[in-house]
Amino acid sequence: MIEVVCGALIQQGQVLIARRNYGSAKGMYEFPGGKVEKGEAKTAALIREMKEELDIDIQKVQYLAESEDQQDYPFHLTCFLCFSDQVPKMIVHDDFIWTTPDHIYDRPFFKSDVGLVEALKKVWPYVSQNE
Numbered sequence: 001m002i003e004v005v006c007g008a009l010i011q012q013g014q015v016l017i018a019r020r021n022y023g024s025a026k027g028m029y030e031f032p033g034g035k036v037e038k039g040e041a042k043t044a045a046l047i048r049e050m051k052e053e054l055d056i057d058i059q060k061v062q063y064l065a066e067s068e069d070q071q072d073y074p075f076h077l078t079c080f081l082c083f084s085d086q087v088p089k090m091i092v093h094d095d096f097i098w099t100t101p102d103h104i105y106d107r108p109f110f111k112s113d114v115g116l117v118e119a120l121k122k123v124w125p126y127v128s129q130n131e
């Protein structure tokens with residue numbers, strides 16, 4: 001089982017979803033993230049991926065939810081709420097949308113993330129007010 005981490009980046013009462021411009025899921029929106037490297041802690045992987053993919057330093061990380069699915073390979077996905085006051089840059093994505101959990105699935109978004117988005121909806125009133 002491949003371990004994958006992703007981050008729901010919260011800024012100004014909105015969450016970031018980003019469109020992949022590479023690989024078999026090109027054109028899909030996602031929470032930025034990627035595979036955990038051997039011996040790496042999940043939160044360290046998340047901080048590294050957010051730096052590599054968005055060029056931001058994460059100031060606070062909070063566990064949100066997890067799921068399992070299979071696309072190119074079976075994977076276990078852990079999602080964290082992420083907080084940073086830096087502006088993300090487009091490096092591996094070709095579109096950014098700042099949205100709210102109710103509108104994430106208005107766009108093509110990974111079906112594996114349904115449970116993560118439901119968890120985000122539950123905490124949203126607290127998260128968006130206590131950034």
Ligand SMILES: Nc1nc2c([nH]c(=O)n2[C@H]2C[C@H](O)[C@@H](COP(=O)(O)OP(=O)(O)OP(=O)(O)O)O2)c(=O)[nH]1
Nearest residue numbers: 004006023030031032033034035071072110112113
């Ligand atoms: N980053 C990210 N990946 C997700 C999400 N939902 C979801 O099913 N995935 C899947 C897509 C991939 O099958 C898997 C791993 O993500 P990844 O970004 O490392 O994908 P990849 O295999 O193209 O990575 P790479 O080889 O280019 O490093 O997780 C999500 O919200 N964010």
